[in-house]
Amino acid sequence: MASVTLEKLNKTFGSTHIIKDVDLKVGNGEFVVFVGPSGCGKSTLLRLIAGLESISDGELRIADDVVNDLPPRERGVGMVFQSYALYPHMTVYENMAFGLKLAKMANETVDERVMATARILQLEELLHRKPKELSGGQRQRVAMGRAMAREPRILLFDEPLSNLDASLRVQMRNEIARLHHRLGSTMIYVTHDQVEAMTLADKIVVLRDGRIEQVGSPQTLYQQPATRFVAGFIGSPTMNFMPAKLLSGAVDGCRVQAPGLDDLALPQDASGESTGADLTLGVRPEHLRLAEAQGENAFEIVNVEYLGNEVYVYLEPKAGDTLLIHRSEAPSRWELGQRVALVPDLEHVHLFDARDRALDIATRRQAA
Amino acid sequence: MNQYQLIKLAKRVGFYTLIAVVMVYAIFPFYYAVITSLKPSGDLFRVDFWLSTVDFGNYVQIFTQKSFVRAIFNSIIVSLSVVFIALLLGITASYALGRVRFRGRTTVMLVILGVSMFPQVAVLSGLFEVIRGLGLYNNPAGLILSYTIFTLPFTVWVLTTFMKQLPMELEEAAIMDGATPWVTITKVFLPLMWPAMATTGLLAFIAAWNEFLFALTFTLTDDQRTVPVAIALISGGSQHELPWGPIMAASVTVTVPLVILVMIFQKRIVSGLTAGAVKG
Numbered sequence: 001m002a003s004v005t006l007e008k009l010n011k012t013f014g015s016t017h018i019i020k021d022v023d024l025k026v027g028n029g030e031f032v033v034f035v036g037p038s039g040c041g042k043s044t045l046l047r048l049i050a051g052l053e054s055i056s057d058g059e060l061r062i063a064d065d066v067v068n069d070l071p072p073r074e075r076g077v078g079m080v081f082q083s084y085a086l087y088p089h090m091t092v093y094e095n096m097a098f099g100l101k102l103a104k105m106a107n108e109t110v111d112e113r114v115m116a117t118a119r120i121l122q123l124e125e126l127l128h129r130k131p132k133e134l135s136g137g138q139r140q141r142v143a144m145g146r147a148m149a150r151e152p153r154i155l156l157f158d159e160p161l162s163n164l165d166a167s168l169r170v171q172m173r174n175e176i177a178r179l180h181h182r183l184g185s186t187m188i189y190v191t192h193d194q195v196e197a198m199t200l201a202d203k204i205v206v207l208r209d210g211r212i213e214q215v216g217s218p219q220t221l222y223q224q225p226a227t228r229f230v231a232g233f234i235g236s237p238t239m240n241f242m243p244a245k246l247l248s249g250a251v252d253g254c255r256v257q258a259p260g261l262d263d264l265a266l267p268q269d270a271s272g273e274s275t276g277a278d279l280t281l282g283v284r285p286e287h288l289r290l291a292e293a294q295g296e297n298a299f300e301i302v303n304v305e306y307l308g309n310e311v312y313v314y315l316e317p318k319a320g321d322t323l324l325i326h327r328s329e330a331p332s333r334w335e336l337g338q339r340v341a342l343v344p345d346l347e348h349v350h351l352f353d354a355r356d357r358a359l360d361i362a363t364r365r366q367a368a
Numbered sequence: 369m370n371q372y373q374l375i376k377l378a379k380r381v382g383f384y385t386l387i388a389v390v391m392v393y394a395i396f397p398f399y400y401a402v403i404t405s406l407k408p409s410g411d412l413f414r415v416d417f418w419l420s421t422v423d424f425g426n427y428v429q430i431f432t433q434k435s436f437v438r439a440i441f442n443s444i445i446v447s448l449s450v451v452f453i454a455l456l457l458g459i460t461a462s463y464a465l466g467r468v469r470f471r472g473r474t475t476v477m478l479v480i481l482g483v484s485m486f487p488q489v490a491v492l493s494g495l496f497e498v499i500r501g502l503g504l505y506n507n508p509a510g511l512i513l514s515y516t517i518f519t520l521p522f523t524v525w526v527l528t529t530f531m532k533q534l535p536m537e538l539e540e541a542a543i544m545d546g547a548t549p550w551v552t553i554t555k556v557f558l559p560l561m562w563p564a565m566a567t568t569g570l571l572a573f574i575a576a577w578n579e580f581l582f583a584l585t586f587t588l589t590d591d592q593r594t595v596p597v598a599i600a601l602i603s604g605g606s607q608h609e610l611p612w613g614p615i616m617a618a619s620v621t622v623t624v625p626l627v628i629l630v631m632i633f634q635k636r637i638v639s640g641l642t643a644g645a646v647k648g
Contacts, residue, residue, distance in 0.1 A: 052540055073546030085537035089559040098555075099545030147544070 001185050002048060002063040002076070002153035003028045008095045009058035011044055011210075018044050020210040021058070026154075026188060026203075031180050033189045035197040035233070036207035042156055045207065045263035046190045050079050050156050062153060073103075078147030079156040082163065086131040090119075092142050093127040096149045103150065117149045120179070131368055137168050144179070159190040161196065173199060194234050198222070206230050228356035231282050237312060238322045239350070240288060244281040246273050254359075256281065256351065259318040260297050261342055268351045268359040279359075282350035285312065290341040298339040299324065306330060315340070398623070405616035426617035430602070436618065439598035443622070446508050446594055447576040449615055450515045455565055456571045457516075458523035463553050465524065466531030467539065477528070484521035488581050491517075499586055501502040506588040513584045519572040530564040531557065566633040574626055594623045 004026040011019035014175045015339055018041050026032045034042040047053040049060065051072035060068050067075045087095050092112055100110040118124045131139055140160060148156055157176070161169045177200055180187055197204050198218045206213040206221065206229070214226040225231035231239045244258040249270030256270075257263050258281050273279070284315075290313065293299075302323065303314040311332035315324040324342070326334075334340065351359040403416065408423040430436045465473060495514055503511030534557060541550040558565075580596040587593050593601075599618045602611055 050544065051495070052543065072544050077544070079541075079544045081537045081541060083535060083537050083542040085535060086540070087556055098542075098547075102546045102551065144539070150545075 001028055003030075004154060004186065004188070005059075005061040006045075006049075007059040007061070009045075009060060010046065010056045011041075011048055011053060011318060012056045018210050019048065022210075022212055024205060024212065024215065025137070026186060029184045029186055031177075031187045031189065031200060031202045032205060033191060033201035033203070034205050034207055035191055035194060036213075037233070038192060040207040041210040042190045042192075042207045044210075046079075046156055046158055046188060049154070049188060050077055051075050052079075054064075073099075076153035077154035077156055078150055079158065080140075080143045080147050080160045082159045084131075084143040084163075086139060086142055086146070088131050091128050091130055091226040092123060092134070092145075095131070095142055096146050099146065099150045113149050113151070117145045120148070120182070121145045124248045136164050137172055140164065140172055141175075144176075144325075148183075153186065155185055155187045157187065159191055160189075161191070162193075169196075176200065194236065196206040198234065206233060224358070225350065226358050227283075228280055228282065228352040228358070231350055231352070231358070235284060236287050237325045237327065239282045240285065241320075241322070242281045242283075242317070242324075243319050244272055244279045244351070246275055246279055248275060249273050254351075260299060261344070264344065264346060264349065266346060266349055266351060267361045269361070270351070270359055273353060273359075278354055280352040280356070281344075282352060283344045284348065285325040287345035288324070288326045289345065290326050290328075290340045291343050293341045295337040297341055299342055301334055301336055301338045301340060304332070304334065304336055306332075315342070398620075401616045404612060405620050407613065407638055409611075409613050410551045414442040426613040427621070430614050430618050430621070435593070436595075436602075438591050439593045439595045440622070442508055443577055443595040444595060446470060446511045446515065447573050449508075449512045450519055450576040451569045453516050454519045454523045455569055457520060458527045458568065459553060459558065459561070459565070461520075461524045462527035463549065463562050464558070466528045477525070480521045480524055484518065487648065488518070492581065492585060495582070496585060505586060506592050508592060508594075510586045511576075511579075511583060511594065514586065515572075515576045515579060519575055523568045523572060526568045527561065528565055530561055534560060570633055573629065577622070579625065 006022050006024040006026075009019055009022040009024075010017070016173060022045065036042050044053060048092055051067070051070065055068050059066055062075055062077070069210045071295060072079075087098065090098065096117060097110050101114055105113075114127075115124075121144060122143055123138075123145055126134060126138060126142070131142065132141065143160070144155075160176075161172050164172060173196060176189075179199075189196075189200060201218055203215060203216050204218055204221050208229055212308060214221060214230045216224075221230060221234045225234065228241065232241070242258045242261070244256045247255040247257050247263060249272075251256075251268050251269050251271045253265060254270035255263055255265050264281075270277075270279075299315040301313055301319075302316050305312040305314070307330070309330055311328055311330045311334075313326040313332065313334050315326065315330070317324050326342075353359060403419055404412065405415070405426050406419060406422050406424070408421070408425055410604075411421075464470075465477060499505055499510040499514065502510070502513075504513060538556060539552055542556045547555065578596060579594075580600070583594045583597045584600070587597065590598075595618070599615060599622070602614055602618065
């Protein structure tokens with residue numbers, strides 16, 4: 001167990017700059033998830049920590065040791081690969097013992113460690129099987145066992161569940177979460193799936209184009225996204241965005257106007273913006289209420305999805321071509337083709353400036 | 369029987385006839401060699417398709433010749449050495465060429481391929497000087513050297529292609545486990561590369577075992593010769609007699625090890641050992 005500190009970390013491949021000035025602190029025993037769209041550099045960042053890629057610039061510390069130039073085996077990290085990468089010619093036991101034997105451990109110690117790891121992961125029955133005789137979930141557990149057997153200070157996971165089918169993925173997600181509760185070890189986990197990130201993480205790191213977009217707990221990221229990108233990435237179905245104009249802004253609140261909506265009085269501090277500035281309004285589907293249309297401001301319902309416990313209602317937007325989504329518990333009284341008015345839940349409306357940064361809520365800033 | 373069944377039957381008959389033709393075409397020369405080798409010398413020129421009497425005289429004759437036994441021994445030494453050296457160099461080279469990124473990797477691959485395109489005769493005189501210069505003339509080591517030159521390009525190419533197909537994450541997993549490149553090659557890659565190694569090793573063995581031109585040029589005395597040359601130099605009682613019996617017996621003798629080797633390794637060659645390495 002150890003903490004990990006990244007300071008101004010950079011990675012370049014030739015002329016492409018993959019990781020740009022990343023600062024991050026992963027606390028002892030924390031479960032941190034790197035999430036972002038493909039090509040955002042999340043896997044590269046993990047490989048930099050693992051030691052599979054060299055660091056171009058900056059400093060990487062595990063506990064208090066600078067490990068920039070240490071090979072993986074001396075960093076005390078274990079890694080679970082996306083394809084599991086089990087040694088196909090070795091049994092489960094040999095797979096887990098391989099690293100221990102290379103570390104020149106005594107046979108009894110190797111045996112002890114492997115058996116202990118196998119017990120934790122319920123692999124005892126499978127120790128003499130080859131990888132090809134195992135199911136996907138079992139291979140996944142062996143891959144974790146191999147990474148854990150060396151008792152690394154940090155466990156790294158590179159999209160470990162993306163090769164599993166949906167139901168198994170949920171099950172393994174649970175197992176990994178429970179494993180973390182039990183072992184309490186520091187884990188860093190890479191995924192492109194925001195559900196995995198939300199359910200597993202103590203702390204989510206959202207990456208975009210090699211930069212950290214926001215770091216925070218799942219709740220923070222969901223309730224107070226710092227940028228429009230984070231707001232759109234976290235949460236499913238995704239947040240609704242509408243263009244808006246600032247009518248008046250003060251320190252303790254502002255008034256905005258969005259096409260198709262009544263003027264809104266919002267708690268955000270928009271004193272930094274000039275009147276008439278272009279803003280983006282963000283409302284999560286569950287915070288967008290529908291009402292009977294009255295007058296001009298009406299939206300047409302173009303699709304209704306019934307999911308059993310809840311209903312998604314899709315509305316034709318006034319601008320852009322992304323449909324607006326309203327989400328409510330089933331049953332819903334809204335029907336296809338109906339024209340309705342939108343009533344956003346004012347306390348849960350997000351405002352983003354022209355550079356897509358979120359505007360702070362006035363009271364929140366005063367409290368802080 | 370209706371028309372459809374008739375066509376089906378005709379197709380079947382045609383298929384097996386074709387197979388029979390191919391089989392006869394491929395096997396008949398060898399079969400005739402076997403029969404000839406088992407005939408007493410008096411019956412040699414009587415055309416027989418079936419064996420009437422079995423006579424091991426020819427075999428006794430060649431195996432009592434000391435030089436022939438010695439030649440078999442030389443051939444075994446030379447061929448096994450070539451296979452061993454070619455595989456050792458091939459595996460290590462293929463790791464470098466297949467796994468390590470460096471400038472000029474493609475150039476190296478093309479040069480290696482280019483070398484293998486020269487006909488043997490083109491390099492014969494040059495190689496002769498090299499071998500004399502190294503003091504390896506009339507020495508099996510000279511043959512090992514020259515055969516390896518011609519075997520390596522093929523070995524390296526096949527093994528490199530195979531090495532490239534092994535998943536990258538497998539090597540990275542080994543690195544995370546603390547393996548050095550050498551350990552990765554020997555403990556992780558080697559066990560997975562058996563099929564490729566069996567194929568290339570076998571072909572290297574066959575090439576070295578059957579090679580004639582270099583063997584004839586680079587050796588002088590009977591006790592340094594390999595089997596193909598020894599067979600060619602088997603002489604009869606007089607200048608006008610070609611001793612077909614002993615020649616056929618010798619040919620059959622040297623072909624048998626190859627047939628056995630192919631039979632042993634054919635399963636290895638076919639089986640894909642990487643099954644289960646990554647998701648499946």
